[in-house]
Amino acid sequence: MWVAAGSQHAWTGVVPATAAAVFLVADDRIWRARRKPWHDPLVIAALLPALACGLWIGIGGIVTGVGRGDAGRLLLEVGPGLALTGLVCTLVSYHGRHRP
Numbered sequence: 001m002w003v004a005a006g007s008q009h010a011w012t013g014v015v016p017a018t019a020a021a022v023f024l025v026a027d028d029r030i031w032r033a034r035r036k037p038w039h040d041p042l043v044i045a046a047l048l049p050a051l052a053c054g055l056w057i058g059i060g061g062i063v064t065g066v067g068r069g070d071a072g073r074l075l076l077e078v079g080p081g082l083a084l085t086g087l088v089c090t091l092v093s094y095h096g097r098h099r100p
Contacts, residue, residue, distance in 0.1 A: 003080045012060035020053035031095050043095050047088050054084030
């Protein structure tokens with residue numbers, strides 16, 4: 001939500017941040033409903049769009065040429081993109097090893 005509120009750019013901040021939040025909530029609901037503790041392919045596949053959103057947040061501003069200084073790029077793109085990517089990868093591992 002930090003990115004969605006602070007980026008002020010729809011396609012490199014608001015849309016991917018909101019989409020990632022939606023996919024993360026949906027994935028949690030799927031994981032709890034299916035109650036499978038060992039690497040359920042549907043649960044993992046549901047997290048892949050959130051992973052792509054995290055990567056896009058990290059590089060989208062660079063690719064599209066959003067004008068920001070170094071501090072702005074680190075605060076609103078690279079840092080949150082890396083954090084979201086790490087969170088999603090951790091969730092894939094967590095969902096594969098723990099019961100809902």
